[in-house]
Amino acid sequence: MATLKELSQKKEVLTGGHRLCAGCGHGIATRMVLNAVEDPLVVSVATGCLEVATTIYPYTAWRCSFIHNAFENAAATISGVEVAYRALKRKGKIEKDMKFVAFGGDGGTYDIGFQSLSGAMERGHNIVYVCLDNGAYMNTGIQRSSATPFGADTTTSPAGKVIPGKQQFRKDLTAVMADHNIPYVAQASPHNWKDLHEKARKAFEVDGPAFLNILSPCPRGWRYNTPDISQVLKLAVESRYWPLFEVENGKWKLNHRPKKYVPVEEWLKLQGRFRHLFKEENRHLIDKLQKEVDRRWDILLERCGEKKEE
Amino acid sequence: MVNTKKVALTGNEAVAQAMKQINPDVVAAYPITPQTEIVQFFSSFVANGQVDTEFVTVESEHSAMSATVGAAAGGARAMTATSANGLALMWEVLYIAASNRLPIVMPVVNRALSAPINIHCDHADSMGARDSGWIQLYSENAQEAYDNVIQAIRIAEHPDVLLPVMVTMDGFIISHALENLEIIDDDAVKEFVGEYKPDMHLLDPDNPITMGPLDLYDFYFEHKRQQAEAMKNAKKVILEVGKEYGKLTGREYGLFEKYKLDDAEEAIIVLNSAAGTAKEAVDALREKGKKAGLLKLRVFRPFPYQEIADALKHVKVVGVMDRSEGFSDFGGPVFSQVRSALYDLKQDIKVVNYIYGLGGRDIAEEDFAKIFGNLEKIKTTGKIDNLVSYYGVRE
Numbered sequence: 224m225a226t227l228k229e230l231s232q233k234k235e236v237l238t239g240g241h242r243l244c245a246g247c248g249h250g251i252a253t254r255m256v257l258n259a260v261e262d263p264l265v266v267s268v269a270t271g272c273l274e275v276a277t278t279i280y281p282y283t284a285w286r287c288s289f290i291h292n293a294f295e296n297a298a299a300t301i302s303g304v305e306v307a308y309r310a311l312k313r314k315g316k317i318e319k320d321m322k323f324v325a326f327g328g329d330g331g332t333y334d335i336g337f338q339s340l341s342g343a344m345e346r347g348h349n350i351v352y353v354c355l356d357n358g359a360y361m362n363t364g365i366q367r368s369s370a371t372p373f374g375a376d377t378t379t380s381p382a383g384k385v386i387p388g389k390q391q392f393r394k395d396l397t398a399v400m401a402d403h404n405i406p407y408v409a410q411a412s413p414h415n416w417k418d419l420h421e422k423a424r425k426a427f428e429v430d431g432p433a434f435l436n437i438l439s440p441c442p443r444g445w446r447y448n449t450p451d452i453s454q455v456l457k458l459a460v461e462s463r464y465w466p467l468f469e470v471e472n473g474k475w476k477l478n479h480r481p482k483k484y485v486p487v488e489e490w491l492k493l494q495g496r497f498r499h500l501f502k503e504e505n506r507h508l509i510d511k512l513q514k515e516v517d518r519r520w521d522i523l524l525e526r527c528g529e530k531k532e533e
Numbered sequence: 534m535v536n537t538k539k540v541a542l543t544g545n546e547a548v549a550q551a552m553k554q555i556n557p558d559v560v561a562a563y564p565i566t567p568q569t570e571i572v573q574f575f576s577s578f579v580a581n582g583q584v585d586t587e588f589v590t591v592e593s594e595h596s597a598m599s600a601t602v603g604a605a606a607g608g609a610r611a612m613t614a615t616s617a618n619g620l621a622l623m624w625e626v627l628y629i630a631a632s633n634r635l636p637i638v639m640p641v642v643n644r645a646l647s648a649p650i651n652i653h654c655d656h657a658d659s660m661g662a663r664d665s666g667w668i669q670l671y672s673e674n675a676q677e678a679y680d681n682v683i684q685a686i687r688i689a690e691h692p693d694v695l696l697p698v699m700v701t702m703d704g705f706i707i708s709h710a711l712e713n714l715e716i717i718d719d720d721a722v723k724e725f726v727g728e729y730k731p732d733m734h735l736l737d738p739d740n741p742i743t744m745g746p747l748d749l750y751d752f753y754f755e756h757k758r759q760q761a762e763a764m765k766n767a768k769k770v771i772l773e774v775g776k777e778y779g780k781l782t783g784r785e786y787g788l789f790e791k792y793k794l795d796d797a798e799e800a801i802i803v804l805n806s807a808a809g810t811a812k813e814a815v816d817a818l819r820e821k822g823k824k825a826g827l828l829k830l831r832v833f834r835p836f837p838y839q840e841i842a843d844a845l846k847h848v849k850v851v852g853v854m855d856r857s858e859g860f861s862d863f864g865g866p867v868f869s870q871v872r873s874a875l876y877d878l879k880q881d882i883k884v885v886n887y888i889y890g891l892g893g894r895d896i897a898e899e900d901f902a903k904i905f906g907n908l909e910k911i912k913t914t915g916k917i918d919n920l921v922s923y924y925g926v927r928e
């Protein structure tokens with residue numbers, strides 16, 4: 224495993240000067256993932272914040288080959304590039320080894336791009352798909368997605384007088400991807416750079432498809448104090464809202480077990496999108512979310528062969 | 534001239550044969566009637582090692598076009614094929630393929646669009662994609678479909694063009710009917726299509742490129758203008774390739790075919806398989822001394838408006854046959870374009886529209902005889918009762 228110092232000396236594939244918001248998780252997570260790759264890369268990015276902020280013609284922040292096709296087809300697109308590579312390599316027209324990775328937001332991955340992703344994974348392409356999960360359609364102005372946390376205030380699940388924010392729990396996409404029985408699936412968070420780096424390395428190393436789901440805070444959508452991004456991520460993991468785990472060739476492994484029980488409330492209270500839940504009449508919603516977090520945590524422990532808490 | 538072989542093939546077999554001989558690097562496709570057989574035939578070529586193609590069995594047509602775009606962007610010669618709802622599902626990505634200037638070739642087996650669901654031929658599908666930036670070549674029969682697919686590779690990849698090409702043929706009427714045709718030998722096709730060597734692509738790590746960036750009001754318009762210019766250039770290239778193909782095979786292709794048109798006074802304009810039927814009607818009428826003629830449009834995009842005007846300038850009445858309804862209340866897409874093309878002649882050519890054959894409704898020789906009869910009536914009376922009429926429908 225490379226040291227942080229070594230990693231910091233690597234030439235960045237995604238350069239500075241892009242127009243992501245200050246404190247956006249997408250740039251951090253993307254750079255960390257790409258830092259784990261040695262071979263030349265082709266990157267496919269779904270329509271969304273990462274794409275619009277990094278490739279404003281005639282500028283590009285990408286030092287590697289890059290393609291943006293549409294919102295819902297980053298996976299199909301990179302699968303096409305990967306088969307082109309296979310065909311041309313076989314014919315001796317390409318010599319170098321190359322790697323193929325797609326990035327999509329949670330909207331482009333959990334929702335509209337889900338079919339394209341599932342198809343590409345099932346077909347077994349040698350590609351990595353990275354979901355940058357900021358829990359809403361941020362590029363179009365913070366609309367709810369199936370990754371949005373229960374109770375969150377978004378522009379299409381507003382905290383209103385009658386309906387207090389999003390009514391559904393988030394889809395557990397990482398588990399759904401694990402059920403595709405692909406060689407490598409992992410859930411990660413940029414505050415734990417070692418864990419994320421290792422997962423990215425493994426994802427690129429396996430022969431076949433890999434899926435990474437990375438939590439990526441959005442200062443505007445989540446409404447936290449921008450410099451506190453690392454703390455926000457850490458509490459998502461410590462409160463077990465966003466557990467760190469991986470599924471390697473079907474074997475589930477918990478990568479981090481919080482030392483003490485941190486109520487999900489601790490994570491919620493850092494973020495303006497949950498502020499309304501702290502009103503007296505809405506407190507029961509926090510309890511409801513807590514119950515679901517606990518339930519999913521127990522399922523995860525069982526899958527990972529870990530002992531349940533007393 | 535090259536070595537040729539006479540064979541009996543269905544339209545789908547002929548197109549699959551052309552694809553086999555082109556031997557593309559990548560094919561990504563999804564089944565839909567009446568195109569399905571093309572995918573099946575091609576799968577067996579892959580399974581039996583008759584092609585070197587990477588074949589991607591995607592989970593939808595949206596992904597078929599998306600993966601084809603990815604492959605073409607990677608510098609591969611990439612193809613797909615579809616019909617009707619499949620083409621409709623690709624709609625978003627059709628524009629992206631054309632706008633990224635990717636020379637993809639796609640056979641489209643014409644079928645009616647839903648709803649109601651119907652598997653038979655009309656041209657609603659490809660006509661719906663007429664403004665997507667794809668070149669469109671229409672084919673009367675299996676021979677033309679075969680020839681067009683091979684020529685399409687050269688047209689699409691020409692450096693002055695770099696646009697995708699759709700090659701259509703009529704669902705079932707051509708796709709599933711057995712026909713005698715001539716195919717050229719594998720080596721000749723290989724030589725004719727040549728090797729695809731794009732200037733820039735994603736798989737050249739020493740020259741990384743960004744494809745598909747956000748392109749706002751300061752540059753987007755210029756890029757669209759360039760794309761329009763490429764479509765203009767396509768006309769010349771289509772003619773050059775058609776000539777060269779003619780030298781090779783004896784079958785030269787232009788923008789359209791004129792059939793007994795030069796001295797005609799009543800003319801029909803028609804695309805695809807119905808042209809064959811209409812020619813029979815023209816022959817019969819000619820025997821009776823009538824001045825009937827026909828223009829079979831091969832290239833709908835780019836639209837050869839000057840050439841059409843020139844070919845029709847002496848005609849008195851034109852009946853434009855549209856196998857799709859545009860719901861514009863002003864006739865079908867071929868009609869409005871042809872009528873507009875004739876405007877600059879400043880001649881009193883009467884142009885009427887017949888919407889026909891929707892959902893696979895048959896049209897026979899006697900139907901064309903009737904239509905020519907109507908055109909003749911318009912010629913003698915100078916009166917048009919219906920600018921747009923629906924032929925062969927119960928009303």
Ligand SMILES: Cc1ncc(C[n+]2csc(CCOP(=O)(O)OP(=O)(O)O)c2C)c(N)n1
Nearest residue numbers: 270271272294328329330331359360361362
């Ligand atoms: C087919 C289609 N539908 C809708 C849109 C509009 N759109 C563009 S980006 C986006 C949301 C992106 O959200 P997400 O995938 O979560 O990524 P983020 O911007 O949050 O990183 C939407 C709805 C589109 N570009 N294409």
